[in-house]
Amino acid sequence: MPAESLQIRVDDLSAGDVIALLEEHLADMYATSPPECVHALDVDKLKAPDITFFAARSGYKLLGCIALKHLNAADAEIKSMRTPASARRTGTGKRLLEHVIDYATNTGYQSLWLETGSMDFFAPARQLYQRYGFQFCGPFADYKSDPNSCFMCKTL
Numbered sequence: 001m002p003a004e005s006l007q008i009r010v011d012d013l014s015a016g017d018v019i020a021l022l023e024e025h026l027a028d029m030y031a032t033s034p035p036e037c038v039h040a041l042d043v044d045k046l047k048a049p050d051i052t053f054f055a056a057r058s059g060y061k062l063l064g065c066i067a068l069k070h071l072n073a074a075d076a077e078i079k080s081m082r083t084p085a086s087a088r089r090t091g092t093g094k095r096l097l098e099h100v101i102d103y104a105t106n107t108g109y110q111s112l113w114l115e116t117g118s119m120d121f122f123a124p125a126r127q128l129y130q131r132y133g134f135q136f137c138g139p140f141a142d143y144k145s146d147p148n149s150c151f152m153c154k155t156l
Contacts, residue, residue, distance in 0.1 A: 005058045005059070006056055006057070006058055006063065006092065006095055007056070007057050007058070008054050008055070008056045008095065008096065008099045009054065009055060009057075010052060010053065010054060011053050011054060011055035011065070012047075012053075013043050013046055013047055013053055015055075015062075017062040018055055018062060018065060019043055021062060021064075021065060021082055021084055022042070022043055022046070022065070022080065022082070023043075024082075024084070025040060025080060025082040026038075026040050026042060028121075029117075032117060032119055032121045032122075033117055033119070033148050034148060037117075037146055037148040037149060039115050039143070039149070040079070040080060041067070041079055041080060046067055046079070046080060050069055050070040051067050051068065051069045051070070051079065052067065052068045052070075052103070053065065053066075053067045053080070054066050054067065054068075054096070054099060054100065054103075056083075056092055056095065056096055056099075062084070063083060063084070063087040063090070063092045064081075064082060064083035064084070064087055064092045064093065064096050065080060065081070065082055065096070066078065066079075066080065066081040066082075066096040066097070066099070066100050067079040067080045067081075068100050068103065068104060071113070071140075071141055073108075074109060074110040074111065075109060075110065075111050075112075075113060075140075076104050076107075076109045076111075076112055076113070077112070077113045077114060077115075077140075077141065078097075078100060078112060078113070078114040079114075081093065081096060081097065081100075081125070083096070093125075093128055094128065097128065097129070097132055098132075100112075101132065101154070101156070104156060105156045109156055110155065110156055111153055111154060111155050111156060112134070112153065112154045112156060113137075113140045113141070113151070113152070113153050114129065114134065114151070114152050114153075115143055115149050115150070115151055115152075116129070116149070116150050116152070117148060117149065117150065118147060118148055118149060118150045119148070122150070126150060126152070129152050129154075130152075132154065133154050134152040134153065134154045135152060135153060135154070136150060136151065136152055137151050137152060137153045138151060139151055140153070
């Protein structure tokens with residue numbers, strides 16, 4: 001997939017393919033984590049006014065999504081970063097992360113935070129975040145310390 005063919009735009013979470021990707025995301029989260037440790041948001045919660053949701057497409061084909069949750073004037077949290085299996089290892093995840101880092105910087109946030117799983121399933125995500133300067137940290141916002149979670153932060 002040529003880089004120029006990927007378009008990342010704010011999305012209203014109404015398209016069937018976006019909903020299906022998010023349902024797949026939630027299913028994977030519940031399959032790999034105890035239910036009380038799943039922090040992924042469903043479609044309705046991603047439509048909250050404090051969240052900006054982005055979809056990545058090449059033409060009409062959905063290649064991924066990512067969301068940014070406003071925590072306060074200085075801080076935002078990355079939520080629901082996902083690519084379908086067919087788009088993994090194509091650079092789409094990197095492009096989504098770069099887009100949200102640029103968006104957060106241009107919006108005036110000073111730091112980005114995220115929670116991801118501690119299990120092997122999440123190792124590729126943790127590695128990607130580390131390559132982009134995210135460092136492991138303690139719980140933030142309303143999160144509590146949990147052996148199933150890893151918390152990361154990046155100063156912008």
